[in-house]
Amino acid sequence: MRKPLSDRVFDVVNGALLTLLGASMVYPFLYVIAISLNEASDSSQGGTWILPRKLTFESYKIIFVNNDLVSAALVSVARTVLGTVLVVLCSAMFAYVFTKQKYFLYKPMKLIFFVAMFLGGGGLIPVYMLFRSLGLLNTFWVYIIPWMLNLWYVVLFRTYFMRLPREIEEAAFVDGASELTAFFKVILPLSKPIAATITLFAAVAQWNSWRDTLFFTASPSLRTLQYVMMEILQRAEAERMITRAEMLDVALGHLKLVDPMSVRMAITVVTTLPIVLVYPFLQKHFIKGILVGSMKG
Amino acid sequence: MNIASSTNHAVRPVKRRTLWKTMYQQRCLMLMSIPFLIWIFIFEFGPMFGWLMAFVQYDPNKGILGSQWAGLRYFKMFFQDPDIWLILRNTVMISFLYILSSNVFPLILALMISEVGDGYFKRALQTVTYLPHFVSFVVVANIFLTLFGMRGPVNELLRGLGWTDRPVLFWQDKNIFWYMVTFVRSWKEIGWGAIIYLAAIASVDQEMYEAAKIDGCGRFRAMWHITIPSILPTITLLWVLNMAGIFNAGFDASYLLGNAMTREASQVIDTYVYELGISMGMYSFSTAVNLLQTAVGFAFVFITNTIARKLTDYSLW
Known part of the structure; x- marks a missing residue:
């Protein structure tokens, strides 16, 4: 059946608008890549829009030998790996206990959980003072311990666990397994899809985090990649009025040859790359994840 | 006296023994939950x-x-600043x-996407519009600056088109800052925000559209009279x-x-609280500001919810 003319016009206009929107989502990333790969002096003349005109890996070489950046990358990787593993394990374990209605602490636990979920936490300053009194300020653990448990992930895990057939777990108990064994040997292996989703969410959150570095740490050895990038960005913005040669010094210490913009863009690419790499896996799962979340109420 | 105390003894230990027994039997569950309860007390209730x-x-x-x-000294101070x-x-x-933009743009996007047939174009479009949500704001700021x-x-x-001869200072103009910020944040979250609307649209009964089509209802009218009321x-x-x-x-x-x-x-x-509280150490004052902010947030949810309930019959509670 042929569609009426008005419908076809609608489809064409709609498709064109959506294509334009899609392009506006992709273009900024293409531009960043192009600048990071283009020769710095050439970029400053303008005209580099999509493809690098004079290809060079100079900016990448510079960032990979910069000690500050390498150490920041290591901190980022460390907090991402440790923080993610812990939050996934802890949230899953706590969620598992929430499936045991016979547990004698079940009811008080549930009450505490809901109060925490709706009223818990606090503003920046109360949190800051708490971390200070716990001695977490200016330590690596400020990236890990306060985010060790995520109440939201607990809800997602529990929803999933409740749908698993009871019999499999019962069989383990008959064999004399404790709850701890049942959790690690039976429940967790059966929950790979939800565990994968939450792992990816948690890893992205850890990797992207920069405010905690700003608020709770002062030591240069605790700086993360995102934070270093933020610093370079802020300095580059603040020093815009200074001559370009001086700006180089400001942006990355002693670099004289490369325009800071291409270095900045190279750091942007390096920081974003891990996200883009896990994105296909993430996308497969997250839609389900947030829909379960939105139905929670 | 003797009898009374002995009966007391006879009852109490049994009860206590059952609790101890339960605790012993469920020691594994205790091990798996009590550390997290302590964590909640410290990190959720502490603040x-x-x-x-x-x-x-x-x-x-x-x-x-x-x-x-x-x-209330610090609250008064706030209003005197x-x-x-x-x-x-x-x-x-x-x-x-x-x-405004995070409610309107994702809705429009979701309506537009749902008019496209399932296929390669739709999937590609969803992939690229969700991506910025997962990129940190530092990266996004870097790109847009x-x-x-x-x-x-x-x-x-703009210069190539001959619209300006002098560069436009987008980020140095305080008159357009609010709109620039809104633009960047909308760019980042539009696709992500559309997901929930898309799911809601997908669950609308398809038969209603068929019926509307037979009645000669165009696509805009179907959107307005079927999709919007349904979601x-x-x-x-x-x-x-x-x-x-x-x-x-x-x-x-x-x-x-x-x-x-x-x-x-x-x-x-938020930046004010950070500057006063952490950079300048005015703890009590910035906490008061923070508390006001949180309280107003709660109040606004309450007010909008009441209005929504009166106007549309739908509400959060």
Whole structure:
């Protein structure tokens, strides 16, 4: 059946608008890549829009030998790996206990959980003072311990666990397994899809985090990649009025040859790359994840 | 006396023994939950206790309870600060523009996407529009400060088209800062925001569209008379939830995109609290500001919810 003319016009206009929107989502990333790969002096003349005109890996070489950046990358990787593993394990374990209605602490636990979920936490300053009194300020653990448990992930895990057939777990108990064994040997292996989703969410959150570095740490050895990038960005913005040669010094210490913009863009690419790499896996799962979340109420 | 005490003894130990027995039997569950309960007490309830700091003249050496009571002094101070009206104005305007755009644009996008047939184009479109949500704001700020920078491609384009002969200072103009921030945040979250609307649209009964088509109903009219009313509960719900953020303009955007020249338009409660509290050590005062912000957020959810219930019959509670 042929569609009426008005419908076809609608489809064409709609498709064109959506294509334009899609392009506006992709273009900024293409531009960043192009600048990071283009020769710095050439970029400053303008005209580099999509493809690098004079290809060079100079900016990448510079960032990979910069000690500050390498150490920041290591901190980022460390907090991402440790923080993610812990939050996934802890949230899953706590969620598992929430499936045991016979547990004698079940009811008080549930009450505490809901109060925490709706009223818990606090503003920046109360949190800051708490971390200070716990001695977490200016330590690596400020990236890990306060985010060790995520109440939201607990809800997602529990929803999933409740749908698993009871019999499999019962069989383990008959064999004399404790709850701890049942959790690690039976429940967790059966929950790979939800565990994968939450792992990816948690890893992205850890990797992207920069405010905690700003608020709770002062030591240069605790700086993360995102934070270093933020610093370079802020300095580059603040020093815009200074001559370009001086700006180089400001942006990355002693670099004289490369325009800071291409270095900045190279750091942007390096920081974003891990996200883009896990994105296909993430996308497969997250839609389900947030829909379960939105139905929670 | 003797008898009484002996019966007492006879009953009590049994009860206690059952509790001990249960505890022993469930020791594994205790091991798996009590550390997390302690964590909740420290990290979720601990900061709640910290709100008290707003009512005392906080002295870090004496602790909250040891410090001198200040009553509402810091709240009064807040309203006497001459900067405060500027900060409140910026906060409300930035968050209002964002609430508006984060409810409207994703809805329009979802309506547009749902008109496209399933296939390669639709999947590709969803993939690219969700991606910015997962990129940190630092990266996004970095990109947009460059794109709209003095030498960025946007200015090059404008000059190439002959629309301007001097570069447009997008990020140095305090008159357009709110709109620039809203634009960047909308770009980042539009695709993500559309997911929930898309799911709601997908669950609308398809037979209604068939019936409408037979009755000669065009696509815009179908959208207006079928899709929108069907997903009204979702729209209302998201609107109410977003209202909580009316006093929360977001730290990231103002801190990363603002600069000395746009300060008059970019300073919001979150950056104010950070500057006074952490950089300058005015703990009690910034906690009071923070507390006001949170309380107003709760109040706004309550008010919008009441209005939504009166107007549409749909509400959060």
